[in-house]
Amino acid sequence: MDADVVIAGAGPTGAMLACELRLAGVDVMVVDQLAERTGESRAGGMHARTLEVLDQRGILDRFLEVGELQPVGHFSGLVLDFDGFESRHPHPLMLLQSAFERLLDEWAEELGVRVRWSAEVSGISQDRDGVTVELRTAETESATLRARYIVGCDGGRSTVRKLADIPFPGTPATMTAMLGDVEFTALPEEYIPMRRCPGGHFSVIAFEPGWYRVFTSEYDYVADPNEPATFEQLRESLVRLAGTDWGMHSPRWVSRFGDAARQASRYREGRVLLAGDAAHIHYPAGGQGLNIGVQDAVNLGWKLASVVHGQAPESLLDSYHTERHPVAERVLHNTRAQAALARPGPQTDALRDVFSSLIAFDEVNRYLASMVTALDIRYPVDCDHPLAGRRVPDADLKTPDGATRVYELLHAARPVLLDLRGSAEVAAAVEGWADRVDLVEAQSDDDSWPVPGVGEIPAPAALLLRPDGHVAWAAAVGGVPDTSALRASLAAWFGPALRHG
Ligand SMILES: Cc1cc2nc3c(=O)[nH]c(=O)nc-3n(C[C@H](O)[C@H](O)[C@H](O)COP(=O)(O)OP(=O)(O)OC[C@H]3O[C@@H](n4cnc5c(N)ncnc54)[C@H](O)[C@@H]3O)c2cc1C
Structure with a gap:
């Protein structure tokens, strides 16, 4: 065997899973099709349960030093208050995904995780004893690895999921959103929270001194996902919505996404498992995707380690699907609701007014904030104590x-x-x-x-x-x-x- 476990994809989910497996003494190899980190940052924040999970591993301070705690969060742009929440870390941490990955990479290196870049998974075949993974690499046309398990953490278009023939049902995109990290010459304010317009909405957030993240969302067309996103398209989108581009220039990164919401119907097919975006995609409302991927990894890591070490039977791996599938299903549901609440038009304006009044009630705020932070998750365990199945309080x-x-x-x-x-x-x-x-x-x-x-x-x-x-x-x-x-x-x-x- 080349490794006990091969992880396809070194994104946040794959990196976290690799660390969890190494902590448990598993020989793990991560392969990623990229030649190196790109520095791109889709996610910009982390919620309470992810901060707690990092605290559980003794590495939270590294993230708190680099990120910035936010006083409030939001549900479809409507403010959520986390004050007084039952956690040591109730507030969201603004931290770019690139920084999150860099800090995880450092931890992975300390733990001795092996990472092979420029190695794209192109084939998988499983038998009684293990799985053979075919790779396309930079040096050779192809190479193979032999492992006991493979985990596909290879993102929304997951090759591993397709090779394992796992269906990915859901709803297609109904709108087009664009994102760019840019500079401006004439921006009137440092921060423009979600601003609604006849064709959609936009926002501008100052992430670091000198540059801004622009989001635009338009509801009257669905872009071809295979067509590359360009700075010019982002500029035109902002002009359509805001009436100006405020002298936007010097893009660092431009990307496009939609509100497609899909979920793998099985998280395990024999020796093949899926985690993170490979298992679920959704509109990034409320910033939950990276968080649930990391939490998938923390749920799966110890179970897979226990099976690899021969301590627990393979059936333990099925509890990963049983516990985590409903969690992502709920995230798909709440992000669909957030996307619906963001649509333009007078009916949605009225709905948002009603929703804003409801969120002002403490109980409603708590209900939504517990859901977005994932602090209220309760897995089905066989014990009737009120704590059973829940995440333990940090007493x-x-x-x-x-x-x-x-x-x-x-x-x-x-x-x-x-x-x-x-x-x-x-x-x-x-x-x-x-x-x-x-x-x-x-x-x-x-x-x-x-x-x-x-x-x-x-x-x-x-x-x-x-x-x-x-x-x-x-x-x-x-x-x-x-x-x-x-x-x-x-x-x-x-x-x-x-x-x-
Ligand atoms: C605009 C936007 C904003 C977002 N904001 C937030 C936020 O604030 N908070 C939040 O929690 N989430 C957010 N998300 C979601 C978040 O970015 C993703 O959920 C997260 O990146 C998923 O991590 P992952 O590791 O599962 O997958 P990815 O980050 O997609 O990583 C997959 C990795 O697999 C590699 N790979 C792919 N195919 C192969 C192959 N065949 N072989 C080998 N390697 C392969 C890729 O190169 C990549 O490195 C946002 C998303 C978008 C689009």
Whole structure:
């Protein structure tokens, strides 16, 4: 084997997945058709759950140093307020995708991820033991790699998805949007938030000193996606909408996109898996795409590592589809709603007025903000505690070794059994998994924990945490913890016990 896992695509999803697999000791190779990073930046921001995920790995400070926290976010241009949200990092971080990729590349290098540039996946064949990946490379006409699994993180037009014959149903584009990073000679304001016009809308955002990101959206034509986007087209689009181009010049990058929304009907086909844009595309409203790709990677990484190491059965990989498909389905749904709310015309103006009044209600703001930030996700796990299946709150803890917090316990991307009541039964139950699961005894500083979408709940007595920070099992204070349910959960997520504890 050339690697345990080959990842096609070194974008945000592929890079994050490679790091997660390396953390778990998997031999991984990333291949990308590009010769090197282009410095292009589609995404410009990250939401709370992605910031939390980076915090869980101990690398968030690197991103906070470079990006800029934003006081508010939006839903189709209508302001969303994140103040008071149940997270240490409630506010969106403005950070260009190019910077995000550079920081992930640095982390990947520290972890020893192998990346092969100028290597385009052109063929896949799978058999009982592995997958053979054909590559078109710069040096040779073709080369092959042999691995146990391949993950297609190769973007919306994914070759891996097509080669695996996985359908990509959804809705086609109904409009045309353009984006350009440019300079202006006569821009009247530093920041023009979404401005609605008869033919669509536009916005101008100062990203870094001296240059601006221009977005235009027009609803009366659908461009051919195969035709290259040009600066002249962007200029004409801005003139149609704004009546002027404000002396726009010196483009760094111009691109075009639409509101097509599609999703792979299966995230796994045997030894082939899909993640990120390869599995789902949608209108980039509210900036959710990069975020859910990174979160796909964090959901898949530990499961794939566990299967590669022979600890868990292959069927664990099916839980990746079960958990992540509905998440992207909901994002497609909310971005379709945002695209509809942005259409021009007096009917939509009226709808937006009504929607603005609704968003002013705290409960509506919280509902939408929890959805866009992905803080309210709850996976279907077999336990009825209110935390089960949700992302664990980052509570402050005291341990015999000093103060810590829950997310610091997840830096190694290993499962953690957090015992907050010093229960001998809980400690005994985990013995059979001592090679895979870290037992941590601690006390919570707080009697209640804040949970997005739920409110305050009593601090639990014990928690089984998956490496992605989701709660697999939890016990409430009072009564005897159900250790047979705990053992069942340990076996379901992390494979059979070495010996019965
Ligand atoms: C205008 C715009 C604004 C956006 N803003 C935001 C935002 O603010 N926040 C947000 O979260 N998201 C945003 N997004 C979405 C975000 O950019 C994408 O969701 C994100 O880039 C997906 O990452 P990925 O790694 O899955 O795919 P990609 O970034 O597309 O990476 C795929 C990689 O695969 C490589 N590749 C392709 N084919 C092959 C092959 N056959 N073999 C080998 N390599 C291959 C490519 O070269 C590329 O490097 C925006 C998108 C657009 C268009």
